[in-house]
Amino acid sequence: MTQRHHGSVIEVDGLSRSFGDLKAVDDVSFTVPGGLMTGFVGGNGAGKTTSMRMIMGLLATHAGEVRWDGRPMTAADRRNVGYMPEERGLYPKQKVLDQLVYLGELSGMTPGSAKAAVMDNLARFGLEDRSGEKVEKLSLGNQQRVQIIAALMTTPDALILDEPFSGLDPQAVDSMVDLLREHTARGIPVLFSSHQLELVERLCDRLVVLAKGRVVAAGTVSELRSGGPERYRLTLGGDAGWVRDHRGIHVHDVDGTTALLEFVDAGARTSLLRAAVDRGDVVDFARQVPALSEIYREVTA
Numbered sequence: 001m002t003q004r005h006h007g008s009v010i011e012v013d014g015l016s017r018s019f020g021d022l023k024a025v026d027d028v029s030f031t032v033p034g035g036l037m038t039g040f041v042g043g044n045g046a047g048k049t050t051s052m053r054m055i056m057g058l059l060a061t062h063a064g065e066v067r068w069d070g071r072p073m074t075a076a077d078r079r080n081v082g083y084m085p086e087e088r089g090l091y092p093k094q095k096v097l098d099q100l101v102y103l104g105e106l107s108g109m110t111p112g113s114a115k116a117a118v119m120d121n122l123a124r125f126g127l128e129d130r131s132g133e134k135v136e137k138l139s140l141g142n143q144q145r146v147q148i149i150a151a152l153m154t155t156p157d158a159l160i161l162d163e164p165f166s167g168l169d170p171q172a173v174d175s176m177v178d179l180l181r182e183h184t185a186r187g188i189p190v191l192f193s194s195h196q197l198e199l200v201e202r203l204c205d206r207l208v209v210l211a212k213g214r215v216v217a218a219g220t221v222s223e224l225r226s227g228g229p230e231r232y233r234l235t236l237g238g239d240a241g242w243v244r245d246h247r248g249i250h251v252h253d254v255d256g257t258t259a260l261l262e263f264v265d266a267g268a269r270t271s272l273l274r275a276a277v278d279r280g281d282v283v284d285f286a287r288q289v290p291a292l293s294e295i296y297r298e299v300t301a
């Protein structure tokens with residue numbers, strides 16, 4: 001693949017959009033740096049699709065701006081962005097190969113190079129035998145694969161993908177992950193929305209969390225982790241209920257011999273551990289690194 005636009009960046013600055021009284025996207029700002037994979041997460045109706053449509057210029061903004069390399073993003077810039085819309089937009093009655101070659105030609109490929117690129121990509125997703133079939137004959141997951149190929153075929157300058165992993169089996173997820181990594185390795189900005197937090201945690205360099213139309217957290221997974229309180233898990237040889245009465249700590253939960261807690265006062269760690277040792281066995285004591293799903297629950301609560 002060619003090395004183009006290394007280090008390009010998409011900046012979303014103060015983007016807003018209402019539908020009637022509903023502020024679907026409310027003063028949203030974040031950047032999608034080149035060469036990194038940025039995950040866009042948030043519950044149903046948080047505003048992800050609306051934001052992506054505005055980035056793609058498919059929906060008018062009520063405020064704010066989208067910039068490409070520091071200047072307002074133009075229609076010409078957007079033509080070079082691989083976009084996978086939420087509504088998949090394939091023609092059910094058209095054959096897979098014809099449809100993809102047509103899309104390649106629309107974005108300036110010759111019929112020959114479009115066909116070669118399509119066959120290459122179909123093979124990556126195990127669909128080379130299905131090229132002559134109508135899209136509607138494919139399973140939903142395979143239609144999804146065709147949609148991905150449509151967005152990624154033309155060596156795009158950036159990728160904006162709305163739920164690209166939904167409906168994919170684990171094998172197709174892996175193919176998709178490999179493909180996205182190839183594109184970020186070219187230095188292009190990649191933004192994708194997802195509800196699959198384990199996948200986002202595995203895949204993303206950065207993430208942007210949206211709730212009720214606003215950005216509630218943004219950064220690397222470890223930055224988001226360090227923003228929260230430090231939690232510790234203490235496991236004892238016997239019942240841990242007494243920990244609730246210890247001063248200077250905040251106990252989140254006690255489950256049999258294990259307590260999940262935070263230290264509030266200076267010196268509480270030493271006094272707690274001393275008390276624990278005085279009472280018997282300390283089986284385990286460790287800083288608890290929250291899963292992305294826990295951070296997500298906290299920032300969107």
Ligand SMILES: Nc1ncnc2c1ncn2[C@@H]1O[C@H](COP(=O)(O)OP(=O)(O)OP(=O)(O)O)[C@@H](O)[C@H]1O
Binds near residue numbers: 044045048
């Ligand atoms: N064309 C529209 N007319 C009216 N309301 C809309 C329109 N498009 C979106 N909305 C509303 O805006 C809010 C944000 O929707 P959006 O589709 O952007 O959320 P989302 O984060 O993509 O959600 P999901 O994860 O469910 O796809 C929702 O309350 C939705 O109902």
